[in-house]
Each structure stands twice: as C-alpha cells, then as structure tokens.
Amino acid sequence: MTDAPTTQADPGTSTGRVLVLLDGSRMSYAALRAAAEIAASTGAEVLGVFVEELNQLRSAGYGFAREVGASSGISRPFDPAGVEQRMQRLADQARRALAGAVAPHGGRHSLSVARGHVIDEVLALAGPGDLLVLGRVGWSSAPGARLGSTAKGLVYRSPGKVLLWCEKHSLPQGRVVVFLNDHVDANSRAIQAAAEVSRRSHRPVTFLVGADSSVLSKDLKGVARDLGVQESELRVRSLPSTDPVTVAGILRQERAVQLVLSRDCTLLQEPNAERLLVALNLPVTVTP
Template sequence: MTDPAGTQPSPSAEAGRILVLLDASRASQAALEAAATLASTLQGELQAIFVEEADLLRSAAFPFTREIGSLSGQPRPLETGPLESRLRRRAAHLRRAAEQAAARARIRGSLEVRRGSVRREVLALTTPGDFLVLGKIGWSAATGNRLGSTARRLVHEAPGRVHLTGTRPTRPDSPVLVVVDAPETAHEALAFARARARQQQRPLTVLLVPLDDPDAARERDRALSEWVAATDPPVRVHSLRSSAPRELLRALERQPAAEVVLGRESPLLVGPQGDALLGALEAPVTITP
C-alpha cells in the first residue's frame, strides 16, 4: 500500500468532467440524475454522450431487416429514413434532458452526439481525469442480466473512475464502504472513499479481503491502521472470511451501503464472477483506477 496515511498528495473525489452515457433504456434517466448530482458535489462539468450505433444504421440499409415493436411485439421493416428521424428525435430529447438536469443541479452541462460503436466512442471521449457514469441495466435487462454488456466492458477499459448507478434507495445512516485487497491499489480507493464519506456526511467502513501472502497482508494492515488513526470521519474496519464475491454480498446484506468503492484491479472483479458481482450489487458502485 503506497502512503495511505497521506504524506503524498492524495487523489480527491473531485473530477474535471462527469461523463454519462445516455440511451433509450430505463436506466438512462437514473444515470443522468446520478451524474448531475456527482457533478454538483464534485464541482465538475456534466458531459452527456449519446452514440448512434453504426451497426444499427448499416442493418437498416438491408431490405430484409426487421425490428420487433416494444409494445406490439410485432415485426416491422427497419428502414434507414425513419431510423435516422428517430435518432434525431432521441438526440433532441436527451439534449433537453441533459440541459434540464444541469439546470436543476446548477452546473454546466451539454450533450455530445457521436456515431459509431458505443464502446469505442465513449473510450475515445474519456480521459484519465474524467468520471464515467453508467446505468447498470441496459438493453440486456429483458434477458435478466442486470449489468449491460457495454457497461461490463467500460468498467474494465475506461481510463478513469467509473460509477454504476444503484438499483434501490439508500438509507440515511448507510456508510460508504470501500473494499481493500491488493495493497498497490488500496491508496486510490481509500482516498476516494474517504472524500465521498465526507461529502455525503456518512460513516466510512473498510472491508479487508484476505490475501494469500501473509507478509503483504501484515504490511497492508499495518499501513491501514496508521491511515485509520489519521482519518476523519471515523472508520470501521471489518475482515471478510474469504475473497469470494458472495462474501461481499453477505456483508452488504448485514450492512447495506450508500456506495461501494472497489479498485479496478481487485480480484473480486475478475472474470464472469466479477461481472456477476457488479450486477448483483444494489448500491451504487464506484470503480477506481
């Protein structure tokens, strides 16, 4: 763990831009509101993004392409002209929504419309200093997947912090919870979680993940003790019994969190189990670099 007590300049929760990916899903509005709140709290600029999917437009050029009506459930031709008109209307609607959200939060806000692959366009716009906000439930919600495929990839590939919106209200007394495992990534997650706890005037809870290396675990725990002693607000520290994702879910059942903070290199986020964990978490989740 690198200087957890703060003798080096620590990363704060402030961000230059709060980027939010908007689409036609039901989670999009929740993501926009969460992004506006973050931008207001973190003193950042709200930048909404709407990507017109190039693959969809290319498909519409074929005469045999059909789409299924969301209300009627009936197939109908997917044609380029009507699709372009629909995308323009959607962009206009999202621009108004972004401007209204920014006005309510008293921040600067705008919408950028891009055309191409959603993942590639978002990554092209995102810098390490940006904070990317994503709705947890995308188009894949109809299949029962609570974390959309685009969100799954951006969580791991975005260069800066990523925030996944929650799926339930948070209680006023719920803490900000930070998961600490790998010592080399703990500093960023701890510093960010401490800042978020102060901003939200909430308690801070640290969950320690068991490490295979006893020496690394002792060094992490020693440094953490020094950091806890020097930290305001007061910190509660608990240890998980194993590094399995289900242990984190059990801990959150006992003590629901207002926000969960995880380092991107955490073993908890590796592979399909990590994606399933993010989908199962009901609280908002922030992934730190």
C-alpha cells in the same frame, strides 16, 4: 458534435468532468440525475454522451432487416430513414434532459453526439480525471444475468473512475464500503474514491481487507485521516473469502449504500464477479 456549455467554465477549477452515457433508457436518465448532483458538489462540468450506434444504422440498410416492437410484438421493416429519425429524436430528448437535470444546480454542461461504436466513442472522450456514470438495472434475479457488454467494456477500459448507478432507497445509517487487497497503488485510488463519496454523502466508511492481506489496519486509518475521513467514521473488517455470496452477506451486514473497488482487485477476478455486480442493489464505483 458537441453543444456549447450554457455557462462559462471557472478557470480556477481543475476538477475532472462527469461524463454520463445517455441512450434514451429510464436508467440512463436516473444516472444523469446522479451525475448532475455529483458535479454540483465538485464544481465539475457534466458532459452528456449520446452515440448513434453504427451497427444499428448498418443493419437498417439491409432490405431483409426487420424489427419487432418491444410492447406490440409486431414485426416491421427496419427502415434506415426511420432509424435516423429515431436517433435524432433521442438525441433531442437527451439534450433537453441534460439541461433540465443540471439547471437546478446552475452547473456547466454540454452534449456530445457521435456516430460509431459506443465504447470507442466514450473512450475517445474520457480522460484519467473524469468520472463516467452509467445507468444499470439495480437488481436482477434472472438466471445467467451478466453485466452488459458496453458496461463491462467501459469498466475495464476507462482511464478514469466508472460509477455503475442504480436507483435504491438509501439506508439512514448506511456506509460506503471499499474492497482492498495488496495492490498498493490500486488501493490508494480506491480509498481516495471512497473518501470522495463519503464526504459528498456524509457517510461513514468500511474497509474490507482480505484475511491473508498484508495491509495493516493502522496504515489504512492513517491514509483515511489524510483524506479527511474521521477515525470515528471508519471501520476495518477482515474478509474471510472473496466468494460473491460471502461478499454480498457482509455488504448487507454493513448496510452498504455504495461499493468502491479497483478493477484490479481479486473480487473482480472471481468467476461470478459479474453476476455479483449485476445482483447488488447499490451503486458501484470501479477505479482504475
């Protein structure tokens, strides 16, 4: 079901929505705050998505199922009625949090509550013009750390942009960094997304281009100007390697506050790409 928006939609607005996945975690609420600010700057509606995970409900139906308290470590029966009540409580919390995050901006919002598998339910709602915001841990030094299966599935399958959000201290002179390669259409979408972030955050932009790329610096500057990025705020750097260690070093040099890249880019094809996305302590926007 979907709650009714608290304000009327502007019939003249064609901006896509900002979707945010709410699961009761601290990071999902951090993502909600970011989603509300983005929507306020674009006039978009915020659609909160809360999914009652079907597999969890099914597991609770087995008599032998047990759950272990995260803080207490105590094992107890996995009761279906208790799971239902917990999900209802989390949905109510999500509804209140959504209203509270949007209220200071006076924007439009609604909450979709669905029962099923998270990826399927989110994809059923998301459109090509929508931005999907997901909360994630900003830094992980744990061996073998990987992008969660839900985030990974949505990054690679969402029809629109996906923002993997993490809370971080913004650098006063930080830059929006966009990774490019020889896929013209993918580059165009990534550049447009970077220009939107730049205008919203008032940050300069750095284009990272592969050393053997046929993309020309003058062409990039022309495209950036067309999208409203001033040439004085634009830097083009050659990337000697897509090795994640090299990329991470350049991002530090550029004082990156956000990374923008296409899911078709060569960086995401690297064996350690997922670990790089997990380890980077900055938001990452992935375009189709």
